[in-house]
Amino acid sequence: MTVFDIFLFGVGLSMDAFAVAICKGLAMKKVNKKQCFLIALFFGGFQALMPFLGFILGNTFAKMIVAYDHWVAFILLLYVGGKMIVEAIGEWKDKDSVTEMDPPLDLKELTLLAIATSIDALACGITFSFYDGFNIIRAIAIIGATTFVISTGGVYVGNIFGSKFKAKAQLVGGGILIFLGVKILLEHTMGITLGF
Secondary structure, eight states: OOHHHHHHHHHHHHHHHHHHHHHHHHTOSSOOHHHHHHHHHHHHHHHHHHHHHHHHHHHHTHHHHGGGHHHHHHHHHHHHHHHHHHHHHHHHHSOOOOOSSSOOOOHHHHHHHHHHHHHHHHHHHHHHTTSTTOOHHHHHHHHHHHHHHHHHHHHHHHHHHOGGGHHHHHHHHHHHHHHHHHHHHHHHHTOOOOOO
16 A cells, blocks of 8 residues: 555545534634644544554454455445545535534543544554555554644634535545545455556
8 A cells, every 4th residue: 555545545534524623613703723733633633543443453353354355445445435425415405503603622522523533544444454564653644644734724714615615525535435445446356456
C-alpha cells in the first residue's frame, strides 16, 4: 500500500469529522481558534487511534482470515462507504439548524463525537493488518494529520459558507472508501493494479 493510498484513506475517513466540524463552525459568530484547535486535535487523535486498535485486532485474528482478507477488507470498506453515502443523502433531506451561537466547547461531547466519527477507522485498521510488513505508525500519522487539517478546514468552511458542504463531504468520503475496497479486491483476486 502506497503513501497515496493511505492519504486517500485519511481523506475518506475524515469526511465524517469534516461534517461535524462544519456544524461546530456554523455555531461560531467568528472562528474561535482555541476551540478550532481542540476540535481538530480530538478528531485527528481519535482518527489515528482507531486504525491502530483495528490493526492490533486484525493481527490477533490474522491467521483465521488470511485466505479471505481481501473479501473482508472489501466488505468492511463497502459497508463503511455505503453508510457514509446513505447518511449524506439523509443530510440533504434533513438540514441541520443552529439554535445557539458561540456555545462553550463541551469536552465530553467532543470526545463522544470524536469516537463516533472514528469508529469507521477501526474497520480500516483491520484491513491494514492484512498487508505483510505494513507500517502502521506511518499510516496513523498520515491519517491523524490529514484529519486534523481537514477538521480545521471544516470549522472555517462551516463558519464562512454554512452547511451546504456537509453532505457533499460525506458523499465524497463514502465514494473514496468504496473505491479503495474495490481496488484491494481487484489487486488480490485478479492481479489488477490501478497504478497508485
